[in-house]
Amino acid sequence: MKYYLILISILIFSLIACKQENSSSSQRPAVLTASDAHSFARPEEVVTTHLTLDLNMNFDSKTITGTAVHTIQNHGADTFIVDTKGLMIEEVRLDDSDKSVTPLFGEEDAILGRALKIPVSRKTKTVAIKYSVPRDAAALGWLEPVQTAGKTSPFLYTQGQAILTRTWIPVQDSPGIRFTYEATIHVPPGLMAAMSATNPQQRSSDGVYRFKMDRPVPAYLIALAVGDFDFSPIGKRTGVYAEPPVVEKATYEFADMEKMVEIAEGLYGPYLWDRYDVIILPPSFPFGGMENPKLTFATPTVIAGDRSLVSLIAHELAHSWSGNLVTNATWNDFWLNEGFTTYFENRIMEALYGKEYADMLALLGYQDLQKTVEDLGKGSDDTHLLLDLGGRDPDDGMNSIAYEKGAFFLKRLEQAAGREKFDAFLREYFESHKFQSMSTAGFVSYLKENLLEPNKLDINVDAWVSGSGIPADCPVIESDRFVKVEAVVKTFIKGTPAADLPVREWTTHEWLHFIRHLPKDLNQRKMENLDATFSFSRSGNSEIAVAWYELAIRNTTPDNNYAVAIMPQIEGFLTQVGRRKYLLPLYRAMKESGRLEEAQRIFLASRQNYHSVSNNTLSELLGV
Numbered sequence: 001m002k003y004y005l006i007l008i009s010i011l012i013f014s015l016i017a018c019k020q021e022n023s024s025s026s027q028r029p030a031v032l033t034a035s036d037a038h039s040f041a042r043p044e045e046v047v048t049t050h051l052t053l054d055l056n057m058n059f060d061s062k063t064i065t066g067t068a069v070h071t072i073q074n075h076g077a078d079t080f081i082v083d084t085k086g087l088m089i090e091e092v093r094l095d096d097s098d099k100s101v102t103p104l105f106g107e108e109d110a111i112l113g114r115a116l117k118i119p120v121s122r123k124t125k126t127v128a129i130k131y132s133v134p135r136d137a138a139a140l141g142w143l144e145p146v147q148t149a150g151k152t153s154p155f156l157y158t159q160g161q162a163i164l165t166r167t168w169i170p171v172q173d174s175p176g177i178r179f180t181y182e183a184t185i186h187v188p189p190g191l192m193a194a195m196s197a198t199n200p201q202q203r204s205s206d207g208v209y210r211f212k213m214d215r216p217v218p219a220y221l222i223a224l225a226v227g228d229f230d231f232s233p234i235g236k237r238t239g240v241y242a243e244p245p246v247v248e249k250a251t252y253e254f255a256d257m258e259k260m261v262e263i264a265e266g267l268y269g270p271y272l273w274d275r276y277d278v279i280i281l282p283p284s285f286p287f288g289g290m291e292n293p294k295l296t297f298a299t300p301t302v303i304a305g306d307r308s309l310v311s312l313i314a315h316e317l318a319h320s321w322s323g324n325l326v327t328n329a330t331w332n333d334f335w336l337n338e339g340f341t342t343y344f345e346n347r348i349m350e351a352l353y354g355k356e357y358a359d360m361l362a363l364l365g366y367q368d369l370q371k372t373v374e375d376l377g378k379g380s381d382d383t384h385l386l387l388d389l390g391g392r393d394p395d396d397g398m399n400s401i402a403y404e405k406g407a408f409f410l411k412r413l414e415q416a417a418g419r420e421k422f423d424a425f426l427r428e429y430f431e432s433h434k435f436q437s438m439s440t441a442g443f444v445s446y447l448k449e450n451l452l453e454p455n456k457l458d459i460n461v462d463a464w465v466s467g468s469g470i471p472a473d474c475p476v477i478e479s480d481r482f483v484k485v486e487a488v489v490k491t492f493i494k495g496t497p498a499a500d501l502p503v504r505e506w507t508t509h510e511w512l513h514f515i516r517h518l519p520k521d522l523n524q525r526k527m528e529n530l531d532a533t534f535s536f537s538r539s540g541n542s543e544i545a546v547a548w549y550e551l552a553i554r555n556t557t558p559d560n561n562y563a564v565a566i567m568p569q570i571e572g573f574l575t576q577v578g579r580r581k582y583l584l585p586l587y588r589a590m591k592e593s594g595r596l597e598e599a600q601r602i603f604l605a606s607r608q609n610y611h612s613v614s615n616n617t618l619s620e621l622l623g624v
């Protein structure tokens with residue numbers, strides 16, 4: 001009898017516990033207890049569960065004014081702490097008090113900004129912060145009409161990752177804290193607005209837009225774009241937003257998007273964000289793409305005209321699982337976002353365009369990894385997957401290590417377990433951790449328990465996660481097509497003229513491999529011959545153009561001044577495009593080949609076309 005009672009009470013207790021767990025994964029955000037060195041928030045004390053924004057976008061002054069209302073859950077503390085950087089706080093009100101409360105600012109940290117400490121009571125349910133955002137807020141790209149494709153209207157976009165959301169919203173800015181959000185955004189009539197939320201497909205007549213994100217997301221995934229852009233559908237749950245002169249090209253370029261979503265779902269489970277749309281931003285956007293939920297933000301340089309760079313879309317889409325569903329707990333765990341996503345991206349590309357194609361992409365990635373390890377030093381701690389970014393800007397840890405070493409680690413696991421088992425493992429990983437954050441230690445123990453031990457796999461996980469350089473068991477990718485490219489490089493060097501090279505069927509990736517494999521001291525005549533034949537320096541394919549420009553710049557010797565000949569094109573590119581991945585290697589090449597002053601001059605003349613993310617990196621590189 002007694003046993004029955006105990007059994008029944010255990011049963012009832014576990015049912016309740018289960019129920020709570022379920023509701024916490026879908027409604028109540030998972031609270032991070034391990035601390036995040038890049039946020040002042042103390043979610044174990046008071047945590048945001050929902051955020052309501054009401055913001056006015058003032059294009060004349062390039063400022064934002066409005067309120068952020070936090071719905072909070074108080075675990076028994078008297079202070080609610082949010083992150084801010086550069087924000088002007090005008091008033092703070094609680095729902096359980098008639099008077100406004102006086103918040104305290106913590107000490108200013110050059111990287112993190114300031115904690116805003118708001119006194120609350122056990123009964124406080126909402127905290128309303130009235131504030132304004134100065135025009136130099138680091139997250140914001142305010143563009144003049146001339147900096148857009150249409151040249152007639154201004155544009156604004158935000159970039160939150162890694163810790164920039166606090167520069168335009170007072171918020172608990174840690175990837176381990178998730179909340180739902182809604183927003184009312186006021187823009188000049190005639191302009192369109194879109195967010196990482198449910199989006200309009202038509203413009204409003206009064207310039208007021210309402211958005212809702214009803215799944216909990218971390219602060220770095222809140223995003224907004226305002227400008228003269230239209231929507232164009234691709235499939236039933238996919239489409240593109242772009243400025244009128246770009247929208248048709250974008251629709252053509254991304255024709256495979258609906259198929260990509262289907263493939264991704266087939267691999268790792270249902271797409272849980274309803275729609276998947278992409279917005280093409282003006283060229284100053286500092287990244288190739290940013291995986292804002294429901295609405296990827298993308299650079300116009302992805303539009304090559306022949307769909308050859310769409311792996312970028314596969315990448316951002318893959319983040320809908322790795323990153324947006326299961327999120328790195330802190331920026332030290334960044335590889336859990338990017339390594340998984342790079343692996344997943346490659347699987348989508350393989351399913352869509354075949355293994356040969358995917359292997360070329362993976363090999364280019366491996367080359368990037370080798371180069372990054374060389375640059376950082378084989379023994380550098382920054383070549384570990386698990387990083388230690390405390391006291392540093394998380395941006396410092398955001399290089400190919402997380403992406404490529406992370407992806408090759410997963411390839412290694414796939415190789416050991418076999419594809420079928422590994423895919424099932426990943427599907428279950430996403431399903432069982434959806435809308436939660438994950439630390440490296442958490443993943444490693446999940447991996448051991450659910451894949452390595454049951455299958456008796458012997459993998460040196462530690463060497464991958466906490467060791468430096470490229471582990472000895474890193475899978476080797478072979479590509480016949482790249483072997484052929486290397487043979488063509490040899491023929492060319494021996495004297496075959498460019499026009500006689502067998503390159504007719506080449507894809508963008510073979511061209512990239514070709515340019516990367518040209519000797520660093522190719523003479524001017526040969527460079528001219530290549531360019532005259534293949535028009536690299538006028539290529540509409542940004543990857544090819546940049547690879548060629550870098551080679552030309554690095555290859556400046558007394559008897560080779562080819563870079564001087566194509567400097568107008570290089571300078572034109574540097575003035576127009578703000579994508580950091582392109583700017584950095586070109587400016588660095590200039591600096592390292594005796595052209596620092598020229599680089600400084602071009603940078604100073606172009607920097608108003610770059611977002612703060614690119615500006616900060618370049619200003620450090622060039623010392624201006």
Ligand code: BES
Pocket residue numbers: 161162286287288289290291311312315316319338398581
């Ligand atoms: N999430 C990243 C962009 C990012 C990383 C923003 C770190 C801020 C800090 C995005 O998914 C990404 O990786 N973009 C790449 C393209 C991709 C195809 C590798 C980029 O921008 O080049």
Ligand code: ZN
Pocket residue numbers: 315319337338341
């Ligand atoms: Zn990514």
